[in-house]
Amino acid sequence: MCKECIGKRFNELSNRYESDKTALLLCCYVLDVPFYATLYESIVENNSIFSVGLYMRQLQLGQYQFKTFLNTLVSDELFKTNRDVKDEVEAKWSKSDKQNMNFSIGVVGYDPFDDCGMTQADRKYCFNILAGYCDSDGIQDDGHKIQSVVQITQSQLQCRKLDEFINAELLSVHPDENRIKHLTATKKQLLDSIAKIAQDNNLSSAYNKNSTVGVNTLSNKMKEMLQLGFDDAQVNLFDIKTCDAMKQIADLSNHSILEQLTFDSNDYTDMLKEQREMILKYEDDNLNLQEENRLLKNQILDSTTKKR
Numbered sequence: 210m211c212k213e214c215i216g217k218r219f220n221e222l223s224n225r226y227e228s229d230k231t232a233l234l235l236c237c238y239v240l241d242v243p244f245y246a247t248l249y250e251s252i253v254e255n256n257s258i259f260s261v262g263l264y265m266r267q268l269q270l271g272q273y274q275f276k277t278f279l280n281t282l283v284s285d286e287l288f289k290t291n292r293d294v295k296d297e298v299e300a301k302w303s304k305s306d307k308q309n310m311n312f313s314i315g316v317v318g319y320d321p322f323d324d325c326g327m328t329q330a331d332r333k334y335c336f337n338i339l340a341g342y343c344d345s346d347g348i349q350d351d352g353h354k355i356q357s358v359v360q361i362t363q364s365q366l367q368c369r370k371l372d373e374f375i376n377a378e379l380l381s382v383h384p385d386e387n388r389i390k391h392l393t394a395t396k397k398q399l400l401d402s403i404a405k406i407a408q409d410n411n412l413s414s415a416y417n418k419n420s421t422v423g424v425n426t427l428s429n430k431m432k433e434m435l436q437l438g439f440d441d442a443q444v445n446l447f448d449i450k451t452c453d454a455m456k457q458i459a460d461l462s463n464h465s466i467l468e469q470l471t472f473d474s475n476d477y478t479d480m481l482k483e484q485r486e487m488i489l490k491y492e493d494d495n496l497n498l499q500e501e502n503r504l505l506k507n508q509i510l511d512s513t514t515k516k517r
Contacts, residue, residue, distance in 0.1 A: 210240065212262055219261040229259045236261060242268055243276045244286060246294045254298070254330035258373070298329040306333050309340035316343040321359045331366055338362045345412065357410045364399050371396040 210218070215236060222232035230249055237244040248267060253259050267273065281287060299307070313336050314320055321339070322332045342348065342358035349355075375392050378384050406412070 215240065215265070216261060233259070233261060233264065237281070238278055240265075241277050243273065243278060244281045245273070246286065246289055247297045248273075250294060250298045250329045251301075253328045254333070295329065295332075302333060306337065310336040313339040313343055316349050317355055317359065321362075325363075327366075334369065335362050335366055338365050342412065347411075354410050354412065357406050358412065361403050361406055361412070364403050368396055368399050368403075371399070 218239070219229075219232050219236050222235050223229050226232060230246070233249055234244050242265070248264065249259065252263055252267070256263065268276075299310070302310070310333075317339075322335050327335070339358060339362045342361065343355075345358075347354065348358060371392050375389060375396075378389050378392070
């Protein structure tokens with residue numbers, strides 16, 4: 210069978226059984242080539258949609274060469290459950306993907322995308338989206354908000370699917386404008402629904418009245434750690450300002466400023482005057498601190514002498 214014939218046959222079987230996986234299994238039987246559920250899932254994961262031509266090209270690689278459908282029959286490939294295939298695919302996920310999945314399941318309490326008809330690529334996408342929502346304040350202690358973020362995540366996946374359909378239609382030889390309008394309208398309804406759920410549950414800073422600008426900045430996080438008593442978060446500003454790295458950065462910054470600015474004689478006069486005033490101020494501060502330091506040393510010596 211040629212490429213066009215097997216593609217046509219695959220589409221017919223997929224429509225009949227409403228399953229690309231079943232259609233692939235039957236095509237593999239007809240062509241006498243091995244069927245691998247994990248290979249099917251990996252193609253869907255990397256390409257969002259399944260391509261029977263791509264599957265056949267993958268079979269030409271080293272680990273799949275010289276194998277027939279008999280290898281599928283004598284192995285446990287046909288008896289693998291969806292859970293078995295899911296575990297094999299998840300084992301190949303990146304470390305961050307696994308962390309997001311475990312964190313999301315830990316917050317929700319169960320796998321919200323199990324038995325939903327999702328591909329492994331869809332599940333990975335949803336867990337990465339859901340992990341971001343689960344990290345928001347107040348989510349873990351509110352069951353209603355947890356279900357809301359799960360619903361938002363599923364709607365985000367549907368929007369992604371609609372984007373794929375719209376892009377595929379736009380790239381076709383003769384795009385169907387009515388289909389594009391229908392898909393775009395459906396996507397808008399989903400986005401409106403997502404915005405409404407986020408607004409009702411204060412899940413977005415745009416709708417959360419208690420949100421503040423800069424809440425996730427480094428300075429704010431350090432302030433929170435100091436308030437909670439993390440002494441390691443305290444920074445010695447004297448060491449920072451006098452370290453070689455900061456001196457080098459300051460010198461480069463000053464040199465760049467001088468190169469870009471053009472001063473006249475009046476500017477230099479004002480700068481010298483300001484610098485002189487600063488020097489006098491720092492000299493006074495230095496003398497005061499030295500005297501304060503001397504008095505403190507005397508107090509310490511007196512108290513030590515009295516104890517003896």
